[in-house]
Amino acid sequence: MAMMLSLDAVAALVDHLRNDGRKVIGPVLRNATISLDEIDGVDDLPAGWTEHQDGGSYRLERLDRPELFGHATPALPWKSWLYPPRTMLMRANRDNGSVTIEKPTPGAEPFAFFGIRSCDVHALDILDRVFLDPADPTYTARREKLFVVAATCARPGGTCFCVSMGTGPAPSIGYDIALTELWAGDRHEFLARAATDRGRALLGRLEGRAPTEADLAAADHLVGNATQNMGRQLDPTHPTAAAERYEHPQWEAVARRCLACANCTMVCPTCFCSTTEDTTDLSGAVSERWRRWDSCFALDFSFLAGAPVRSSTKSRYRQWLLHKLVTWHDQFGTSGCVGCGRCITWCPVGIDLTAEMTALALDPGGPS
Numbered sequence: 001m002a003m004m005l006s007l008d009a010v011a012a013l014v015d016h017l018r019n020d021g022r023k024v025i026g027p028v029l030r031n032a033t034i035s036l037d038e039i040d041g042v043d044d045l046p047a048g049w050t051e052h053q054d055g056g057s058y059r060l061e062r063l064d065r066p067e068l069f070g071h072a073t074p075a076l077p078w079k080s081w082l083y084p085p086r087t088m089l090m091r092a093n094r095d096n097g098s099v100t101i102e103k104p105t106p107g108a109e110p111f112a113f114f115g116i117r118s119c120d121v122h123a124l125d126i127l128d129r130v131f132l133d134p135a136d137p138t139y140t141a142r143r144e145k146l147f148v149v150a151a152t153c154a155r156p157g158g159t160c161f162c163v164s165m166g167t168g169p170a171p172s173i174g175y176d177i178a179l180t181e182l183w184a185g186d187r188h189e190f191l192a193r194a195a196t197d198r199g200r201a202l203l204g205r206l207e208g209r210a211p212t213e214a215d216l217a218a219a220d221h222l223v224g225n226a227t228q229n230m231g232r233q234l235d236p237t238h239p240t241a242a243a244e245r246y247e248h249p250q251w252e253a254v255a256r257r258c259l260a261c262a263n264c265t266m267v268c269p270t271c272f273c274s275t276t277e278d279t280t281d282l283s284g285a286v287s288e289r290w291r292r293w294d295s296c297f298a299l300d301f302s303f304l305a306g307a308p309v310r311s312s313t314k315s316r317y318r319q320w321l322l323h324k325l326v327t328w329h330d331q332f333g334t335s336g337c338v339g340c341g342r343c344i345t346w347c348p349v350g351i352d353l354t355a356e357m358t359a360l361a362l363d364p365g366g367p368s
Contacts, residue, residue, distance in 0.1 A: 159341030
């Protein structure tokens, strides 16, 4: 099902999602970045803004027209609303010598992701393999209710390489409705495609017109242009070759630059490492156990038998990159990378995993 929507119809789409009881999450301007937050309508979207992204570099830039989706990837990963940075697992209450245990019920209100890019939709598909079997209660409850309105990416960022990973720039899986923003002179319209029954039902509540051949050709041209303008690329053979060079000197070269700050894992849309922490109130009557995000870059993440298994930055970076690009295939049947480029943009020293893979795979001087 396809339909051409006006800007007013897209605004009505957001209104319908909110009126159906959903909290709508979309891109917004926050702290000199395009980030993510709850939106009340299309006026909250970063119309007329894009961003320049490169290794360790980010800045907002003005567009010459008020495109709603003229940016690449929001700074925050969408996973934050399905897999929160902190989740309470249990609470223990002590009263007159007896202890009762409470386990919170994951009854979150339903979300709608509005304007999510194809790479990030693929990231949700990857996280599904992690958290749906076996089922994580919080993720499962939120994921089952999620409504996805994806948006075609017309302006890839300088660190994007989704084409190399087969995850973009046009939405292909995992969405209820996909929007492609089109301009023709003063005309501002959106090609909307529905892929699910609930997506078709929602489109049926909107006013629009049937797309013409010219509309479809314009959408295809936009996708083709974005495909040709990726900021980065990753040869699919390089990760496997790099995995065979476990002691290559490039790993040490990366370690000398890497700060082990964990920025890359915090902004990654598929990283899911966590730890647990216990807290208690001052009286000792109430104790809580929380799950919170953690990173394999943390020295104590692999702490076993009195010492960390991976004590060097080199070993931790190598573990992260090879798991993401190589052994993830063995574990989950797919790569753990969707080519969003966030890890390159938000690395304080601009470490570029595509460049590292090329150096590891092609340098004949490194030992296997």
